[in-house]
Structures are given as C-alpha cells and as structure tokens.
C-alpha cells in the first residue's frame with residue numbers, strides 16, 4: 264500500500280485565490296501550521312539497524328569479512344597491537360581524499376621518516392610535505408602532523424599516545440580535540456577503529472543515507488546526526504553498519520550523492536539497492552530510481568496554506584486520520600507537519 268500525493272488542480276487554486284475574501288484570509292491565518300520544535304526521533308530502531316546491516320552485508324560481504332579480521336586482531340592483542348600515533352596520523356591523512364591516496368601518503372611518510380622522532384626533529388617542513396603530497400593539502404597536513412608529535416613528546420616525554428587506552432571515551436574526545444586537524448569525525452574513527460570503542464562515526468555517506476531512510480531529518484548536520492545515531496544504533500552493529508553505509512554510499516547509484524557513485528559496478532550495471540525495501544510503505548521510488556519519502560515530496564509541492572485548507576475541507580476525516588497514523592508511525596515527523604499535510608490514499612498493487 265502506498266500513500267500518494269493529493270495533487271490539487273492548479274486552475275482551481277488560481278480561481279479560488281482570485282476570489283479570496285477577507286473572511287477567507289482570516290481562516291487561512293487560523294489554519295497556518297505553527298512552528299514547533301521537532302520532537303526527537305525514535306528512529307532508527309534496533310531492528311531497523313540490524314535489518315540494514317544484514318541487507319547490506321549480503322551485498323558487500325567483504326566489508327564484514329574485513330571487520331571480522333579487525334575484531335580478531337583486537338581480541339588477540341587486547342587492542343594493543345597497532346600504534347595509536349600511527350592510526351591517528353593515518354586517519355588525519357584519510358580526510359578529504361581517497362583511501363588509495365591516503366594509504367600511499369602514509370606509506371611514503373613512514374618510508375621517509377621511519378620514527379616519529381624524525382618527524383618531530385624535522386625543521387624543513389617541505390620534506391614532510393613532499394612525502395604526503397599524494398593525499399593533498401600537504402602543507403597544512405605536514406604542519407599539523409609535526410605539531411601533534413612535537414606536543415606529545417613535550418608532554419609525555421616520548422612520542423607515544425598509548426596513554427589514551429586508559430581513558431574514557433569522553434576523556435579521549437577532550438584530549439584529542441585540542442589538536443588541529445582532529446575534528447569530531449576523525450576522533451570518532453580513532454575511537455572505533457583503533458581503540459575498538461562503541462562509536463558510530465558519521466561521514467558524508469552515513470549522513471546522506473540516514474537522511475534518505477528518515478533516520479535523521481533532512482536538515483540534520485553531521486554533528487547532530489552523530490549525537491542521535493550514536494544513541495540509537497546498537498553497540499554490536501556500530502562497526503559493521505558504519506563501514507557498510509560508507510561502502511554502499513560509494514557503490515550504489517540510488518544512495519550515492521547526485522546518483523553518481525564513486526565506484527559504480529564495472530560492468531555498467533546498477534546495484535539493486537536493498538535499502539529501498541527498508542523504507543516504509545509510504546515511500547515511493549521516483550523515475551531516477553532514487554527514493555524519497557512521500558512527505559518530503561508533499562512538503563515541496565505544497566504551494567500555499569490555501570492548499571492545506573482546501574484539502575482539509577475536501578478530504579474525509581477517515582482518510583486524514585489514516586494518513587496521519589501512517590505518517591506518524593513510519594516517518595516520525597513532527598505533529599504539525601503531519602497534521603497540515605492531507606493525503607489521499609491509494610492502493611497500488
């Protein structure tokens with residue numbers, strides 16, 4: 264069953280607008296939706312997170328295999344095998360570039376400076392810059408990396424960031440955020456991938472897909488989505504779901520930015536997006552194969568408050584009530600928005 268827009272004939276709207284009277288204008292003012300603060304969403308539910316993880320795991324099995332290896336390593340080494348300093352610098356280099364470029368930059372840096380002491384002692388910044396050039400923004404990154412290792416050496420007496428392991432998540436966030444180049448997302452990645460903590464980093468892919476799934480509002484920022492999703496996503500699927508969404512966002516035409524995935528299937532085909540099934544029954548798939556919630560579409564199409572009044576008047580109470588229930592249970596929008604949107608229900612087989 265799908266809920267469709269009530270498309271009001273334009274001609275009728277025009278005629279009515281022309282014959283508008285003072286009384287009607289007053290009544291229009293009355294039904295104008297009040298702006299209230301949006302209620303916090305209770306989505307995604309644990310089930311939705313697990314369903315998305317399972318669905319995406321079937322499509323991208325190598326992601327989970329890679330994570331299984333990661334978990335095995337954590338278990339065998341009690342999380343102490345990889346150097347935190349290496350991981351942090353590596354994560355700093357991974358921002359705004361491809362994985363291939365950041366990996367190449369880190370290898371080149373380590374080749375030229377096998378010890379972090381050498382980076383801290385290096386006065387000629389251009390040498391560090393040259394070693395990481397492939398990742399881009401070399402000048403800024405080189406300065407930040409050298410500043411990081413110099414500060415750690417000054418404060419700890421040695422260039423080791425192992426002291427972070429004994430800190431709480433909150434303490435680590437506070438400690439790392441004072442370094443330039445370590446933003447909330449980078450720190451979240453360090454917590455998840457290096458320290459094996461329960462974290463759900465939100466990058467551009469995670470944000471975009473979460474918005475499409477109505478897990479966060481379309482107006483959500485990375486920061487607000489991070490706070491919300493970290494609360495909602497169950498700890499045991501955080502690692503897999505994060506990695507799956509990132510990978511999926513790079514491969515799927517429906518979920519990539521502007522419908523242009525970074526790594527589309529090589530044979531020219533398009534992935535059959537399993538996330539479309541996770542959308543509520545009140546969602547539609549548009550001509551481009553991208554999905555949008557019906558309510559979002561309605562929001563865009565609503566032209567004037569007069570439309571609300573007119574539709575409210577002509578739509579039966581039962582239909583409005585049912586539409587309200589469907590919208591509120593599946594899309595979790597604020598009551599004002601749902602209440603002011605009248606829909607006509609149609610059964611599409």
Ligand SMILES: [Zn+2]
Nearest residue numbers: 515517518536
């Ligand atoms: Zn997709």
